[in-house]
Amino acid sequence: MRSERYIPYVLILPSVLFLLLLFAWPLVEALLLSVRGSGGGWTLENFQRMAADLYFRDALKYTLLLTVVIVPLQVVMALGMALLLGSISKGRDLFLYVWTIPLGISDLAAGIVWLAIFTERGYLNSFLQGIGVIQQPQLWLSYETPMMIFVAVVAAEVWRATAIVFVILVAGLQLIPKEYSEAAEVFGATPWQRFRKVTLPLLMPSLQVALILRTILALEVFAVVVVLGGRNLPVLAGEAYFWYNTYQNPGVAAAYAVIILGISVVATLLYLRLLRSRQDGVA
């Protein structure tokens, strides 16, 4: 038996090496890239150039705004869907399948799908014309109407990525024993009380996971925005892409990447703290 102790280590070793090579190494490289100047010395040049750029403030603003609008919308909608699924008996599997279809759809494809709706001669304008609101096609996705691009991005992201939250929450609900809710019912708790005092606290770990995952993904929103708005609605990941590809400046691109990582880490820690204390307070 003793000779077998090394077996699990042999089995995980390849994946550990791979992950170190593809995560730890680039992380260090990205940090170095962002603080190294063209001459080779240490510098904050890249961050200064980033902050001075015309697009930086808007990119930061819109990325945060999108996250703040999209993530709560998705969590509330997914929670509603998960609870709704619990109260449906007929055709449950069919609903489950259709609702999770967007899991397989990429951000780029989702952007293109919603472009078909919001574009000048698209379905939204056709619909508005049909009900008599407008006569001529309206231009929604131009630099003059950033708010409309914003709305289109929110629609596309909610359409595409609510399913991830939904699946995590459904899996979490399945872990909660039915007896708790039944016991509460016996003691006269209303449906709202049962949800508020029993289901929600027990669902907190899943909610935490869903929030962290979705927030991190929302902070690096990219293809949807590029398809629907180009650079008229700048976002951080998009700027990283433009600085690398169009301006051929990896240093500033890395600075943008570091900013995204920084915000992601702060958001994650915030969730861990806030939701932990809530959970303890309830228990």
Next chain:
Amino acid sequence: MNLRLLYLLLAVVLVLWVLTPIFLITTLAFSDRASVFAWPKGFLPQQFSLETITFFFGVEGVWKAIRNSLVVAAMTLAFSILLGAPAGYALARYRFAGADSYRVLILLTRAFPLAILAIPLAVQFINLGIYDTPFGVALVHTALALPFAVLVTSSLFLGIPKELEEAAWTLGCNRIQAFLRVVLPLAIPGLAATAIFAFVISWNEVFAATLLTLRERTLPAFLLTSLNDSPLPFRFAGGFFLIVPALIFIFIIRRYLFTLWGIANR
């Protein structure tokens, strides 16, 4: 009774919310050019035509991009299974010091924004000579798919009773034989689902693929970089073509969806 009906109605509305946009893009992909630019548009397909789709596949570079996408996705699939399944097996079958730290490492990788990986790797891949190759893109996509592969295969192997394996040992199989003849056949469907999932992750990924390629574009990277100078029919057909394989794959692996995504809870 009324409440029931309300729930059902809500559920149907959500079904329409998911399916309508897919229906619309499908309609556009199978319309002729004139219908794509028509104003105002009817919600139902006007006339069936392959003009848009044919035009899409006729554009130079599309077939090459599709081939690259398939190669990258196939490599990602192979790497994820080869690296992930042994680790999943170790987590399921052995108690060892460091197993928990390993799990944490796996979960941590999901907290990484892609930009922080793709930008330095693009720089390094140029030095290593694997920039602008399907192999380089596949490496990054494997990094995205591997955590899932490890966690899913681990729960998969946990579901196969250890007693079966032990019985095989007492009947004279060595460890490798027991694994190949007893465990593997039982694990094949789940492994296939994991593989398909890795394939979809790679097929859909656009940010890293765009940064890491120049001429050897994958389909999403090709579509994204040609967005500005391509006509609407081309974009719509491309969007439709991106969605189709993903839909089929999700349908095949739907039984495993919760093992794949719900896994984050455990």
